[in-house]
Amino acid sequence: WESVNDAWNYFRRLKTSDVRNGSLSPLLEMIKTAGAQFRGAAEGSALRNDGYEFLRLGFAIERLDCIARLLDVKAAPARRTPENGVIDRYRFVALLRAAGQVLAYRAHFRADYDGALIDKFLITQAKRPRSLMHSALQVETHLISVGAYYVALPGCLGEARALISFIREAPIDRTDDQEMHAFLGKVIRANASLAAAIAETYYFGEAPGSNGGPDDVEAEAPAALKSPSAEPLTLEDGGQRQSSEGDAPVQI
Numbered sequence: 001w002e003s004v005n006d007a008w009n010y011f012r013r014l015k016t017s018d019v020r021n022g023s024l025s026p027l028l029e030m031i032k033t034a035g036a037q038f039r040g041a042a043e044g045s046a047l048r049n050d051g052y053e054f055l056r057l058g059f060a061i062e063r064l065d066c067i068a069r070l071l072d073v074k075a076a077p078a079r080r081t082p083e084n085g086v087i088d089r090y091r092f093v094a095l096l097r098a099a100g101q102v103l104a105y106r107a108h109f110r111a112d113y114d115g116a117l118i119d120k121f122l123i124t125q126a127k128r129p130r131s132l133m134h135s136a137l138q139v140e141t142h143l144i145s146v147g148a149y150y151v152a153l154p155g156c157l158g159e160a161r162a163l164i165s166f167i168r169e170a171p172i173d174r175t176d177d178q179e180m181h182a183f184l185g186k187v188i189r190a191n192a193s194l195a196a197a198i199a200e201t202y203y204f205g206e207a208p209g210s211n212g213g214p215d216d217v218e219a220e221a222p223a224a225l226k227s228p229s230a231e232p233l234t235l236e237d238g239g240q241r242q243s244s245e246g247d248a249p250v251q252i
Contacts, residue, residue: 003041007034050149054202057142061195064135065188067122070098072184089113095122099130116172119180123170132187136164139194146202156197163190 010030019027039059046052074095092113096102099122109117126133140160147153167187171179198204 003034003037007031007038010034050146053142053145053149057139057146057198060135060138060142061191061198063130064132064139064191067099067130067132067135068184068187068191070095071119071122072181072188074098088115092118101128101130104128119170119172123167124172132167132170133164136160136167140164143198150202154198154201156194156201159190159194159197163187163194166190 007030014027042052042055046055074091089112092115093102095118096105096113101121105113105118105121108121111117121128122130123132125131126137128134140157143154143157143160147157171183
């Protein structure tokens, strides 16, 4: 709480003039430091209960979204200029630096910066904490842990597993940049759909039956909680999700 409160007070005092004349870099470093302090304090002192699992779940969802957007914005334009290797190399380095993975990339591949290798590094490699696959697996892990506190596994666990399967089939070895752009767009939309499903499952937004008063909410069982044997959802072409139980497709 102290790390969040200190950052909040800092931004309350911040003025537009404070980030002019080359002073943006210190501000960004402060933001990164505040985030690291909060994560460190949470890992070192937070009680391991459902609140902690939701916190880690939120970390994973946010990181998956951020990395997917970084790849979509920076990597695709770089591969559309193969005739200019200097510009491409700068963009690839900028992408890895934004993800905090420059040294990790060089240590792993021991090769120069390559678009396909960067895709593999930041998309499908589960052991890399900044990869899409790692974040998706973390979402699944923490959803299962949350489910242990609420009797049954959440129905949105199927969406998480469908997203894992979809990321596993990423078009790494492709020649068409638009295919990767379309893939990352589906990942971003599917991740957003999953976040909304989690919020609906655990009443983060307006609780079902809230118009009838708190007693009605308390009496109503969460409809989105399903038994552990519920079959996962699958991502279909066109960015739709559909359950094997015959539900109508939902556009994501």
